[in-house]
Amino acid sequence: METYVFDGTLEGLLTAVFDSYKKKSTNVKLVSEQHFHPDVFQQHFTVISEDEKAKRVWAGLRKKLGKEWLLNVYKTFLSEQPDAFQHLLVFACYIIDNPQGAEENYGHPSVLAVSQWERKVHREKHRMEAFIRFQKTSDEIFYSHIEPDFNVLPLLITHFRNRYADQKWIIYDLKRKYGLFYDLEKVEEIVFDFSEEMSPRLNALPAQLLNEKEELYTILWKDYFKNVNIPARKNMKLHIRHVPKRYWKYLSEKQP
Template sequence: MNEFKEITLVCDDSFDGIMTAVYDGWVLMLKGNKVKIYPGDDYAYELFCENINCKTNVKKAISVAQAIQQKISVEAYEYVFRAAHHYDKNRGNAILEFLKVGFRAGSRTTKMLSENRVMTVMELARKVSNEANVFREILRFKEINGKFLFGTISPKCDVLLLIENHFTCRYPEENWIIYDDIRKKALVHRYKSETIVVSGEELDRVIDQIDIDDDYEELWKVFFDAIAIEERRNEKCQMRHVPKWYRKHMNEFN
């Protein structure tokens, strides 16, 4: 008689990591086990639950991604992709539950708005998309020594990959870096080349050495103050459109 277990797969805090956990988790579920997914390295181990460290495997991640697109829909894959970049520690479980519905219901999954497991992932995806849209609009670049553009963001969600295409298309002939100082990684684009994601100690050393003095920053602040009409100042309205936590790297508010 098989002994069914309650298993938590602790995976890398990335899209590939979560997709790998889905792959391994599905195999375990087919054997009758109850599976949960936890992305990140801060998991608090539970009693009476087997905990397995799930090493990221790109081939497995691609296999799951292709299965979602082929057996459910491209739209469903896009929801899963965005939801995986939310900061919610329960997003791995939410995605797994969504896929349980999806692989059974097929292409009609994203129309099942009364199904909580579907709506949970769609809501996570919506929040990630909204934050990505904000940073497309408010990101401020600084010119570093006349050689490249440098911008810093501090997003709640992991939005780098969601804003990459926008800035690659907008500044194809510039050298630029967009640095996420929460996750310590960056988008790096070279003149008329591909944009890549960089992280690790080498990136940290580069960021520490960057001279961020920029005359244009002071000019922008002066311009912002000059066009402001004191009688029309509305702090509440401004706060609704640009909350304080977005302003950390906006020159006009510093």
């Protein structure tokens, strides 16, 4: 088995597929730089990302796959999981080497794995859309920070741009250290350099950054949830199934 090390980008992964054909490698273990541990007894091949190679592989997949499956490939990549990267390489080669319709063969381990990873990432995207809570900053921007299991920020753009089209907003991924900023016209990727004293807690921004009325809004929101809650109908088992505890840190109504 040959070990291919790539830079963790989608372009790099697609380039690895191209290189595996060029080198006529039949058994490849694909590893991102982040997860690679050098072994002095085993050689490895470093994949250099090239847009032209990546485009050729993507074009080959487009000839065989519909839009839904191409999106499945992208979502699986956003999982950032080593196992998912390996299955994507095998899946891409399997699709390219076989007639159209090969993606319907769920008996193939990588076809099944891609469909499973896609569902996990889609579920995380859906929950972020439901559980994100914005805070209004002193400069009139609605801000939220998150720490999802998967890199779902690119999948949130359409939902929040459509839902909050008349408001400037920022959604920042603390785990991956980048965010999205909507300026009423377009969405751009941004990076913050938080100083230690300004680094936000996961469920709130520092008070000095907030709009003067934000604390009042938070209190009113908590009171609303307290008043609509019916203790006699409380079912924590069902509640946790729909709102897992790991998402409570995003919800102001769950904070003391």
